[in-house]
Amino acid sequence: MTTNRSIRIGAGCSIDMTLSLPQMVRKGEVDYIVIDFMTEVAVSKMKARDMAEPGRGFGIDLIGPELEREFKQMLDKGIRLVTNAGGLQPHACAEALKAMAESLGLSPKIAVVDGDNVLPLIADGKDSFDDMFTGKPVPHDLISANAYLGAWPVAQALATGADIVVTGRVVDSALIVGPLIHEFGWKMEEYDRLAGGVLIGHLLECGAQPSGGIFSDWREVDWADMSFPIADCLADGTAVFSKVAGTGGQISTGSLAEQILYEISDPQAYAMPEVTCDFSNVQLEVLAEDQVRVWGARGHPPSGKYKVFALSDDGWQGVFSGVTTGRSAAEMAQKTGEAILSRCQTLLRDRNLGNWTAAASEVIGAGASYGAQRPKDMDTREAVFRVVMDHADRAGAELLTRVAGASLSSMAPGTSNRLGAPVVSRKMRMSAFLMDAARVPARITAAGETVSLPPVLPSAPFRREMLAPNAPLPKAGDTADTVEVPLSALAWMRSGDKGDKVNIGVIARDPDFVPHINAGLTEEAVATWFAHILADPSNPKVRKYELPGLHAFNFLIDEALDGGAVASLRFDAMGRGLAHQLADFPVLVPTALAAAMQGNAP
Template identity: 35%
Template sequence: MLRIANASGFYGDRFSAVREMLTDGEIDVLTGDYLAELTMLILGRDRLKDASRGYARTFLRQLEGSLGLAKDRGVKIVSNAGGLNPAGLAEAVRELARRLGITVDVAHVEGDDLLARADELGLGQPLTANAYLGAWGIAECLRAGADVVVTGRVTDASLVVGPAAAHHGWRRDDYDALAGAVAAGHVIECGAQATGGNYAFFTEHEIGVPGFPIAEVHPDGSSVITKHEGTGGVVTVGTVTAQLLYEIAGPRYPGPDVTARFDTVELRQQGADRVLIRGTRGEPPPKTLKVGLNRLGGFRNEVTFVLTGLDIEAKAALVREQLRTALRGSEPEQVRWTLGRTDHPDADTEEAASALLHCAVKDPDPKVAGRAFSGAAIELALASYPGFHVTAPPAEASPYGVFTDSTVDAELVPHVAVLADGTRVDIPPPGETRDLLEPPVPQLPEPLPQGPVRRVPLGAIAGARSGDKGGSANVGVWVRTERQWRWLVHTLTVERLRQLLPETEDLPVRRYLLPNLLAVNFVVDDLLGEGVAAQARFDPQAKALGEWLRSRVVEIPEEIL
C-alpha cells in the first residue's frame, strides 16, 4: 500500500498545506496540483514577460520550509507546478536545495508544450498549447530514484497514477489497476473538496478548516480515501461521491493511459474518515491526447450600478439607455447587461433595499473597453437615476483569454522523462488504443409508486457538485438511498433540468447515469461561452450551478424525504 497525499488543488491553495501534510502524519508521496485552464493563461502571460518564468513560483516558496523535512522523512514530491517551464522549475528546485544544503535528486517531465508546432499540428496561433500527458514519465523518474518530480501539463490524476504504477510495478496494460488509481487521483486532485470542502451537506458535519486528502493505493488499484487524524473536515461516501462527479462527462472517463469506467466504481464507508474505492474497471485509452489552447481574446471592463428602493426596473432601463447613447460611435464589440434583484421590499438596511445592475464589455481595442467605456459610465453620475452610485470606480480595460481544446494523435506528442542526472528517456505512446465508445445505457429501476408529495427544494434529498470544462459546465446530482434514486432517475430528466435552470433552456444538454453512485450527471455545452478566462457569466466556472439546482422547489414523495 502506498500513501499518496495531496497538498494543493489549484494555484493559490492553502500555502501551509505542504508542511501540514508532512508533519501531521505518515505519507509516502506528496502531490500538488497547480494547473487549470485559467492558470495556463496566467503562466502564458508570465512567459511573455520573461521567458525564464512560466511555472508556479508559490511551489518554490512552499518547498523552502519543507524540502528538508520531506527528504528526512523519505517522502517523494510530485507536482505539475512546472506549468510551461518544467525544466526551469527543476533547476530552481536544485538551486534551492543547494542553498539549503540539502541533497535531493530532481527530475522533470516535458514534451507537453506544443506551442512551437501549433501551426504544423493545425492548432492555430495560440498563446499556450499543451497536451495532457499521462503517468509513465513520472513513473520513470521515480523508478530512477528521483526525490522530486516536476511536470508540465499532465492529467491531474497522473500525479497519483505515476507514483502508484512505479511503486506497485504495474504494466501499461494493467487497465483495471490504472483505472482505480485514476479514480483515486480524481478524488484527491482538488484538495479539500474531498474532505468536506464545498460539500452540499456541509450542515450535517463539523467542517471547520478541512485537512487535505490522502489516497492509500493498493496493488490492485483499489484505494482508501482518508486524511490525517485530528485535522478538520470529514471523509464520507458523500464527499467522495461529490468529487467523483466533479468536472466529468460520461461514465467512460478517458485519459492518456487508460479509460476509467466510473460506472463501475463502488464506494464503502470503512470507518471514520475512511472510504474504500473498489471495482473500477479500465479500458485501453483513446489514440489521441487532449490539447488545451489559450489565446488572448481582447480586452474587457465592467461596472456595477447600485439601484436602491423603488422603481428598480425603470432605473435599470434609464441607465441602460443613457449609457447606450453615450457610447454611440465607440460601442464595444460586446456589451452584456445583467440585473441581480437582490433588493427586498420595505428593507431595514440600505444594502437589502438595493439591486445590482452589471454591465460588462469586451473589445479588441483597450481604449474602447477602457477609457471610452469607463468615462461614459461615470459621466452619468449626476444625470441619471436617483441614488446613483457604483460598487467601484470604473477602471482601465484588462486583457482576457479564451480557452478551447483540441486533440492530437499521441504518436505526434513527445513524452520525455528527464532524470536527475540529465538522462532523457522517451516514453512511448500506448501500444493499444480504443476509440471512446458510447456510454452503456443502464436499465432503469422501477419508478416509485404514486403517493403523497411535498413541494420542497431538490436539495432536501439531493447533493450536487458542478464545475467547468472550457465553455461547458457539468452538474452531478446524487442521492443517498435506493428509493431516492428510483425517484431521481425518472424525475430529473434533461427536460426537467431545463425547466429548473432556465439558462440552459436553449443549450445542448446531455444526461449520463451512474447507478453505482446513485447519481446522474448533466453536461451543458456553451453555458460558459469561451471559458473562465473570458468571464462570460456571473459564475464563470459554474461552481454554484449545482447549488442553484438544489434550491429549486420540486414535488418530492413524502416517503423519501
C-alpha cells in the first residue's frame, strides 16, 4: 500500500507518567500514544507483587491519576493507546482500565493481546533449553516464562476498532510497529519497511531518551519540562522525529544516535519476531531545530524463533544504605558495610539459618565503581554505604534489617540513615532462551470474543549470509604530533544491559573523529578499562561492531553485570553508568585537531 499520509506516534513513559501522558494528550497532537512498562527488572517486580497480591502482576501505575485526568480528553481526540502494561496479567489490567473508565462515565473499546505465557507449554519438564546468554541449561523450576510476541497481534487487535490495546509480553518496538502495520497495510515480507518500523519503535520505546533523556550533553537539556519524542511516520518506514513545541528536551543527531545504539548488540542482526534488522547504515538528517529525519534501516527474514524471558524464585534479598560524613568518609563507609555483613553472618550461624547465598558491600561516592580508573585525587567527605544480602529464607534476609540500625549508634561517627529504611524483597533469577515461534500462537480478545492468531513464519529463516558486508571504518595511523583528549570530547556515548551483557555505544561527534576513536578504542583497550566488572578478567569477551551510517561503534561485553539486572547485587545493575566511565578514556588526536575541538563536552 502506498500513501503520502503520516501517522503521528508519541512516546509515553511508565516511570514518568506525571509528565509524559498529560503532555502527549494535551499538546502532542498525536494519533497514538505508546507506553512501555516491561523492562526485565519491571517484570520481576510484577511477578513478586503477584505472588504477594494475586491478580496484581501488571503495570499498576497505568491505573493512576494521570490517566484518570486525561482519559476523557484522550478518547475525545481519537488518540489510541497501545501499552504492554498488561505485564504478566493483561486481562486483569484491562479489567482495571475498564473499571476506571466506567467510574468516569466512559466506555472505551479495549482489546487484549496475550498468549505469551509459555509456562504451561513447558511445565511438564520434557523440554530442555539452553540459556541464550550463558549457554547453561535453563532450570525446570520456573515460576514464569513469557515469549516476546511481535507486532502482528497488535495490528490485529487494532483492527477490531480498539481505542486501547493492552498486551502481555511483546517486543517493545511492537507497540509502534503494530500501529504502522495496521495503518499502512504492510505485508509480512516487506522487510525493509518493517525494519524501518522497528527502528522508529526502538527510538520511541524508552520514553524521553531520544529527546534528551540521559543524554551525554546533559547540560544542554531542560529536565524540568522535559519533552517526550514524537515520530511522524510514513508508509515507507521512515520518520521525522520532533518534540512538543515550547517544552524542554532536545531532538538532535546526538540524542537520536545514542538511543539507536542502546542495547542493540549486533547492529546488523537486531532480531525481532517479524524481521531481522540491519541498523549499520541508518542515516540522520537535520531538517530544522529539533526536527530530524531517520531512515536507512534494512530488513531480512526473522529467525522463526521467539525469545522467552523466564524467572526462577531465588529466595529473598535485603538492602540497606546509609551515609557517612567527614574526613575519611569512604573508609568509614567501607568499614561500616563490612561490619554489618560480619554481624549478619554471626547471627545467621547462631540462629541456624545457614549462610547467605550472596552478599556485597559497596561504597558510593568515592569512585569505587571505576576500578583502576578511579581518580587518584578524590577527597570524599560524604559517602554512601550500601549493603546487600541474599538468603534462601526471608528470615535470613530480614536479619539485615535487625542489624542495620547499629550503624547509627555503634559504628562510624557522622553516620545517617536518611536514605531510607532497610528493604526486604523477593529475589528472582532470570533466564532467556529461544523457542520455536510455531508453538506460540497469540490471542486477541475484544468485545468478549477471543481469537487465536498463528505466528507469521518466514518462508526462509534469517541466515548471516544474507547480510551485505560494510567497508570498514577508517583507522588513524601513527603520527608524532599528537595529544591525548578524553573520549567525551570526540563522541556521544550510551550504555545499557541485555541479560548479563552490556552494550556501550560510541558515536563520533564529527566524521573526522572516527579514525582516531577507531584506532584507540579497541576491544583489548575496552576490556582493560572495564576489567573490574568482568566475571573473568583473564578471559574478556568484548566484541566491537561498526555502524558506518552513524559514524559509530557498539561494544558488547559479556559476563559484565554480575548476572544481569534482575540478579545483580551492584547498584548500577543495568550498566547505565559505564558509558560515562568510558568518557575519560584517552584518545590520541593530532594537535591541530585538538585545538579545533575546544568547547566540546568534557
